[in-house]
Amino acid sequence: MSKKEKMVQEITSMQEDFAQWYTDVVKKAELIDYSSVRGCMIFRPYGYAIWENIQKELDQRFKATGHENVYMPMFIPENLLQKEKDHVEGFAPEVAWVTHGGEERLTERLCVRPTSETLFCEHYSNVIQSYRDLPKLYNQWCSVVRWEKTTRPFLRTLEFLWQEGHTAHATQEEAQEETIRMLNVYAEFCENVLAIPVVKGLKTEKEKFAGAMATYTIESLMHDGKALQSGTSHNFGDGFARAFDIQYTDKNNELQYVHQTSWGVTTRLIGAVIMVHGDDSGLVLPPALAPTQLVIIPIAQHKEGVLEKANELKEQLSQYARVKVDDTDKMPGWKFSEHEMKGVPLRLEVGPKDIEKQQVVLVRRDTREKFFIPMDELDTKIPALIQEMQRDLLNKAREHRDQHTYIARTLEEFEQIVEEKPGFIKAMWCGDVACEDLIKENTGATARCIPFEQENLADTCVCCGKPSKEMVYWGRAY
C-alpha cells in the first residue's frame, strides 16, 4: 500500500458518515486543534490564514462602503446587558460570567460579550449629539462567547471569531438601506470569494435576532443537504435607541432617536467552505480564498537543476498567484496527498523530464484534470485556470443547490421530502407561528428565510391550508 493510499484512507468518506468526514477534514487539513476547554478550538496556522483572507476581503468591502473599525471591551456589566428586554432574554441564558478579579469578588458580575449591541449603544449615547454626528458606521473584529451545549468546529463553538457591524442613522429609511446594503455585501462576498451561492431573505419573527425589528439572512446549502445560516443583518429601528437614550438634535433643533443596525459573519463561513466544496480527498478551496493557490512539487528534487527551476517558476508565477514550493524531504506522492487534503487549488509538478521538454504538469484540485503545459504558456494559463476554477466551483455549488431545492404543496409532501431528499424546501406559508412550530415538530425543518425572490407556488399554506402570505425556504439546518 502506497503512502498516498494510506493517507487518503485516513479520512472517512462523505457518503459513509458526513459528520465524521467533516471532523476528519478539519483535523487532517490542519485547520484546528482541540483545546482543553470544552467547545473552544485552536486555529492552527492554515485555518487562521483562511480566516485572515476572509478578514482582508471583507474589511476592504466594509471600508469601501464607508465603515470604520473600532474596539469595544470584552466585558459587559450585568445591568448594561439588561437594558433592552428582548435582547437580555435572548442572550443571558448563554453567557459566561466573570465573578472574580484577582482575589476579589466583584460587586457586579461581568459577562463576556456574546455580541456587543449594548456596548455600542452606551458609546453611541456618549458620542452622538447632533445630526452632524450621523451616520456612525462602525465595525469590530473580535471574538465572542456563547455557552452552547453541543459544539462542532467552526459551526458552533463556545468562543468564536467574527465581525460585528453596528451603525446609527438619522432615519429609519437610512437604517433599512444599510441593513440591505450589508446583506448584499455578504452575498457578493460569499459568491465571489467563497464560491458559495446564497438565498437572501427575511427571517420569520420566531427566528429573528433578540432585540431586532427585522433580521435578514443569507442561507446556503451544504453538500449533505443541510442549510447553513451564513450571515445576518438586523434592522433595530429605534428600539435600542429608546432603551439606551441615544438621541440627536436634528436640523430643526428637535431631539430624535437614532435608528440602528447590526450585521455579522463568523468563522462558521470556514465550515461552509468545507461542506460546500470538500470531497473524499479533503478540503477544496476556492482560489480567491486559498492561502496557497499554486503549490510547486519538484520531482526528483535532488537532481541537478530541479529545485532551481522550481524556485524560478515560483518567482515567475508569484505575480499571478500565491505560490509555494514544497521542497521538504517527503516523497512526491505524499506531498500530493497533503496538498490535496489542504485543498490547494493548483498543483504544478516539475522534474528532469519536464525541464527537458520545457513543460510542466498541472493538476486542478477540484476536477483532478491533468494538463501538460509548455513553460512559455504559463503566464497566460495560470491566471486563466485560477479564474476558471473559481467560476466552476460557484457554478457547481449552484447546480448542487438547485438540484437539492424542492417544492412541497402539502404537509405530507413536505415530510416525505425531508425524509428522503435532504435540501431546501420551498413552500407557501400563512404567516402563523403555529404552522412554523408544527412543521418544526414534525420534520425538524425550520423556516430558513422568506426570500426576496418570491414565487407563488400555491394559494394556501402548506401546513394549515389557510390562505398563504408568502413563500418560505425551509430546511434542516446546522
Place this chain on the structure above:
Amino acid sequence: MSKKEKMVQEITSMQEDFAQWYTDVVKKAELIDYSSVRGCMIFRPYGYAIWENIQKELDQRFKATGHENVYMPMFIPENLLQKEKDHVEGFAPEVAWVTHGGEERLTERLCVRPTSETLFCEHYSNVIQSYRDLPKLYNQWCSVVRWEKTTRPFLRTLEFLWQEGHTAHATQEEAQEETIRMLNVYAEFCENVLAIPVVKGLKTEKEKFAGAMATYTIESLMHDGKALQSGTSHNFGDGFARAFDIQYTDKNNELQYVHQTSWGVTTRLIGAVIMVHGDDSGLVLPPALAPTQLVIIPIAQHKEGVLEKANELKEQLSQYARVKVDDTDKMPGWKFSEHEMKGVPLRLEVGPKDIEKQQVVLVRRDTREKFFIPMDELDTKIPALIQEMQRDLLNKAREHRDQHTYIARTLEEFEQIVEEKPGFIKAMWCGDVACEDLIKENTGATARCIPFEQENLADTCVCCGKPSKEMVYWGRAY
C-alpha cells in the same frame, strides 16, 4: 476669542500637569472613550486606525521572519495555568475568573488569558513529535486581561490589545537567537515607524517575566522623563517544556525537550507615541504611523473651483501619501485645530488665491513651519517632507532622550538626579537584588535594563560600593 484659541485652550499644558495633558489628548484627539467597566477602554476609529497601522507594520515583519499567525482560546482552565510554578505565581493574583456558563456553575474555574504561554505549551505538546516539526514560529493578535488596581488609557488597562509570539526550537542556541531577533525587530519598528529610540537590554532577575530564564526589553523615555517598557522578548529555556512535557525525537532518535521563547508588544505603544511626540496642541504622529498623513483644507470652499481643486490634489497626492480632504462645513481655523489635535503630519491649504497663483500652503505639524509650494513641485515636495518629518521626529526624540540621560556614581548623586532631573540614570551595579531593592525604596526608580551597550562608569556599585558587575539603566517608569 477665536474658535481656534478656544479649542487649543481646552487641553492642559504639558508643563502644568503632564498626566492631565495626556488624558486630555487621548480624549480630545478622539482616540478613546471610557466604558462602564472599570479600566476597560473603547478604541474609537482614530485610535483603532493607529493600532491597525501598528499591526500591519509588525505583522509584515513577523511574516518576513518566518512566523505564522494562529488563534488560541481566551480561556485557560485553572489547572492548566498552574502547571508552571513561577508563571502561576506571577499571574494568578491578577486574572479574571469565569465561574458560571449560562445558568450552570462550572466544575473548574476558567481564567481569561492574561498571556497564553500555557495554551501554546499544551498545543505544542500535541503537535510536536519530531525534529521535522521544529521550529514552530507562531504569533497571535488578541486581547488579554490583567486585573490591575490603577489604570491609565493605553498604558495600563484591565483589557489590552497585543500580539504574543510563541516559538519552540530544537536547541537553546536557536531559542536565544530568536529571542534577540525579535527584540531587534521591535527596536527597528519603534525607531523607523514610531520614531521612538529605544535602549535594548536584559531585565534583572527581579524584573524578569514569570517563568522566563531571561527577559530582554526595549526601554524608551517619555517627554516627562519617565521610562516606558515598550516591548519584551523572553527566553524560556526548557522550563515550560519540562512542565508541559514538550519533547521531540531528534535525528539520532533520542527524546529532547524543546526550547521556547515568547515576545510581545501592546497598545501601550500608542501611549508612548503620545508621550514622546505630543505637544500643547495635541498629538503629533510620525508619518509612517499616521492614518492620515496629509489633510487638505479647502479655503472658502463655497467658491467656484476650490473643492474641485482640493479633490484633484487628493487624487494626485494619494500616490505618495494617505490623503484626506476635510470638506465639512466648519470654519478653516476650527479644522486646523482639529487636525493639529489629531497629529496629522501635514496640512495643505488651498483657496481661490492659491489657485490663482498655482500654489498651495503647506504646514508641518511638528515644527509648524509654513511653506508656499508651487503646485507643479508637489510631486517631489510631499514625499520629501514626509521622509524629512519622520527622520526629524526620531532625531528630536533621540536628542531629548540623550539630554535626559544622566550618570550617577554615588547613591546621593542618584537620589538628587531622580528628584531634580527626571530621565534615565546610568549607574554601575554589583548584581545584588538588595541594592536594587534599596534604590527602588529610596528613589522610586527601578532597574530598566542591563543594556547591551555597556560602559564602565566606575568599578564600584552605586549603592553598596562593592565591586560592580555591570552598568544598568535606571528610571522611574510607567
